């Protein structure tokens with residue numbers, strides 16, 4: 316079943332004295348119940364803006380879409396009060412920077428207990444006055460159901476000695492433990508969906524692996540769906556069931572993790588895969604895609620990746636097509652517009668003659684335009 320279903324999302328930031336910034340430029344995104352869906356792309360591609368649009372946390376931005384449904388209901392038709400109860404309850408959020416996301420002057424147990432009470436799982440008043448009294452005077456009693464639930468949740472996310480960790484303040488914990496606390500807090504509202512924006516980016520690899528395992532387990536054991544935002548395809552390979560690849564505000568490709576890793580169809584995806592060992596980088600040599608993403612106020616027409624793409628040709632200035640590579644696997648790339656498989660794109664600045672050149676020449680009027688754009692080193 317589809318839990319989150321977004322079609323043609325456009326997010327525009329008006330800028331004083333300058334052109335508007337179209338941060339998200341026609342994105343389709345769907346998350347199925349019980350899956351971990353990866354949203355991947357380089358810095359600035361619009362991942363966080365897309366995530367924040369789900370919480371309706373984009374002050375000052377113009378948000379438009381053809382469909383924006385969560386559990387079959389239009390999220391943008393909801394009142395602000397309804398949104399408040401969705402945020403933090405039905406949809407939990409985990410951010411990269413736990414130190415600023417958590418309250419520095421409240422114990423972590425208190426912060427989780429508050430979410431538990433707010434969700435109404437326990438029979439304790441969550442009214443403003445009783446919350447203020449707890450916060451500044453009494454604290455939550457360690458016998459209270461909400462506190463016991465907080466300790467349970469800390470245990471659920473793999474924190475050893477949860478009862479004593481519950482009484483500590485965020486700064487007393489390691490970065491990895493704080494991320495686990497944030498996940499426990501998100502779980503306090505008993506959410507159907509957790510939006511995790513780069514939850515492990517600031518951590519070292521062993522700590523990261525532990526937290527990714529935890530997310531995987533929450534999904535498998537509790538059926539929580541997760542939208543996992545990352546710029547790291549290695550994280551996707553390790554954790555996600557399916558994935559959407561974004562570039563400069565647009566979706567380049569989407570499919571199951573297996574489809575994407577075994578049969579990447581968009582040259583951008585191929586380029587990203589060359590930068591991770593899981594993507595089969597040749598001889599362990601990891602490379603990044605030369606060049607940088609266009610300024611969102613000055614994107615080229617058509618495919619935003621075309622200036623960096625080794626397979627770019629004339630048709631790439633036309634609007635992005637949707638090419639069905641396979642069931643559930645879509646590439647938005649002109650190489651396929653004539654229905655040919657372009658074969659392998661070689662990244663040393665030339666396209667594979669047997670593969671891409673034929674496919675490309677078939678699609679372009681003038682075979683001469685099929686020659687790759689100049690690719691510079693570094």
Ligand SMILES: Nc1ncnc2c1ncn2[C@@H]1O[C@H](COP(=O)(O)OP(=O)(O)OP(=O)(O)O)[C@@H](O)[C@H]1O
Pocket residue numbers: 328336337338356357358359360361362363364365546611
């Ligand atoms: N409040 C804002 N006003 C104007 N432009 C914004 C605003 N917020 C984001 N943007 C622009 O939107 C684009 C997408 O930003 P976003 O934060 O979604 O990227 P991202 O993919 O999450 O990148 P990163 O990996 O660095 O977190 C960027 O060009 C950014 O400068």
Ligand code: NI
Pocket residue numbers: 362363364512
């Ligand atoms: Ni981001």
